[in-house]
Amino acid sequence: EVQLVESGGGLVQPGGSLRLSCAASGFNFSADYMSWVRQAPGKGLEYVATINQDGREKNYVDSVKGRFTISRDNVKNSLFLQVDNLRAEDTAVYYCARFARGPADWGQGTLVTVSS
Amino acid sequence: EVVMTQSPLSLPVTLGQPASISCRSSQSLVNSDGSTFFTWFHQRPGQSPRRLLYRVSNRDSGVPDRFSGSGSGTDFTLKISRVEAEDVGVYYCMQGTHWPFSFGQGTKLEIK
Numbered sequence: 379e380v381q382l383v384e385s386g387g388g389l390v391q392p393g394g395s396l397r398l399s400c401a402a403s404g405f406n407f408s409a410d411y412m413s414w415v416r417q418a419p420g421k422g423l424e425y426v427a428t429i430n431q432d433g434r435e436k437n438y439v440d441s442v443k444g445r446f447t448i449s450r451d452n453v454k455n456s457l458f459l460q461v462d463n464l465r466a467e468d469t470a471v472y473y474c475a476r477f478a479r480g481p482a483d484w485g486q487g488t489l490v491t492v493s494s
Numbered sequence: 495e496v497v498m499t500q501s502p503l504s505l506p507v508t509l510g511q512p513a514s515i516s517c518r519s520s521q522s523l524v525n526s527d528g529s530t531f532f533t534w535f536h537q538r539p540g541q542s543p544r545r546l547l548y549r550v551s552n553r554d555s556g557v558p559d560r561f562s563g564s565g566s567g568t569d570f571t572l573k574i575s576r577v578e579a580e581d582v583g584v585y586y587c588m589q590g591t592h593w594p595f596s597f598g599q600g601t602k603l604e605i606k
Contacts, residue, residue, distance in 0.1 A: 479590025
């Protein structure tokens with residue numbers, strides 16, 4: 379069974395940073411693209427970033443470029459999202475998802491709240 | 495950026511009746527290799543999204559056959575042949591052909 383477990387969310391002040399993590403199991407992690415997708419409270423879904431199997435190819439939505447960094451550790455079967463210089467509009471549940479072009483599996487999400 | 499437009503945004507349906515959701519993209523979703531990366535998701539309140547159909551019409555494992563997908567190019571449709579109580583929630587379409595990948599606004603299905 380595929381499992382994706384996110385952690386690392388929390389309350390942070392504007393301009394602050396967090397490191398989100400996703401522990402993956404139940405599939406060959408190193409063989410799949412991975413993604414981060416977010417959902418602001420009461421809103422729809424927004425793609426944030428994707429990363430290819432070896433971590434060399436990364437894509438970001440324009441609104442997070444230069445502030446967010448996606449990475450992975452294929453030895454530890456983990457996906458990460460370093461989020462810096464956070465803004466109020468970054469407040470959302472951040473989901474880790476397996477695949478990029480149409481995620482097959484999703485974690486339960488971790489909530490990031492940006493507020494002073 | 496590809497804009498995905500769903501209609502309707504609210505869909506009240508009687509149990510046992512059919513339902514249909516439309517999704518239109520601002521650009522063709524046919525990839526250079528001929529693939530069409532178009533996906534439907536269902537999200538129940540308080541839960542993570544669940545993939546229903548990928549590449550337009552391929553049902554995921556465990557998805558009832560009352561769900562079907564069709565379409566091509568820029569126009570796509572999700573059909574539920576007979577709505578059941580467990581089908582309530584929000585349905586999202588998504589394109590994975592052009593970066594940044596993008597979702598529709600969501601269609602909220604409720605039981606009349």
